[in-house]
Amino acid sequence: MLIKSLMIGCFLFFLGSSALTAQDFEYVGAKKCKMCHNKPATGDQYKKWADSKHAHAMESLKGDEAKDPKCLKCHSTAGSVKSDLIVTLTVEEGVSCESCHGGGSKYFPNAIMKDKEKAKANGLKIPDEKTCIACHNAESPHFKGFNYKEAKEKIAHPTIKI
Template sequence: MNAKRVLLLFGLAIMVSSVALAQDFKYIGAAKCKICHNKPTTGEQFNKWTAGPHAKAMESLKGAEKENQKCLKCHSTAASVDKSLVATITVEEGVSCESCHGPGSIYKSAGIMKNQKLALTKGMIMPTEMVCKKCHNEESPHYKGFNFAEYSKRIAHPDPSKK
């Protein structure tokens, strides 16, 4: 009888812990990324993003476009994801780090970020041509073609400490 109770309690403990650990990755916004990704020694990625077109994506929308979901899905990370996944990111932020790198709520810590394989299991994605083409495609009324190799060089923001 005791063995059955122990086994039952053990099973319940596993079930409860797996439910507690099952969490959606949330979008936290570029300000949270800035904490680590704004240092000269690691490439000042935040400053490069701020100076680039993605951070200014919402500014490029005019009038009714700012409320049009067809426009917002590509001009704002926060507007393009399920609202239940939004933690601290805002629509006004434009196309944030997380559009390309995935929702950062879990992988944002330095301990996880130092291990790319671990970060990839915690919501981080590596940007590929297909990630970019979710927005840079023929559906856009302003589409003028997309050359991944060329455009990815324009927004490159490597971490020199990793070389």
């Protein structure tokens, strides 16, 4: 009986551990990112995003499109994630930082962001071509082709270490 109880306990422990590693991270919005990514000395990523088409993606939707889940999944970060993961993110933010970099609830604290591997372990995604093609593809009624290399250069916002 004791062995059976231990086996069940071990099984439940490992089941719980795997559930934690498969966790979904909450989305906190671009204002949290702005807290650190807003200085020219370190790359001014927030300003680059705020001036981009991504930040203004919702403005291109007219009438019912602004409520259509098929449109929102690519025109708004908030429209592309489960509602229970949204903390302070709004639809109006458009395609914000977390569309490409993942929900930031666990990685946005500065102590974690300073260590790239720690940030990745806490939900930070390093976007690649697949990330972009999730929206920039033939399923979009406005698709006119997509060149990843050119697009990446247009939105580049590297972090500058000082």
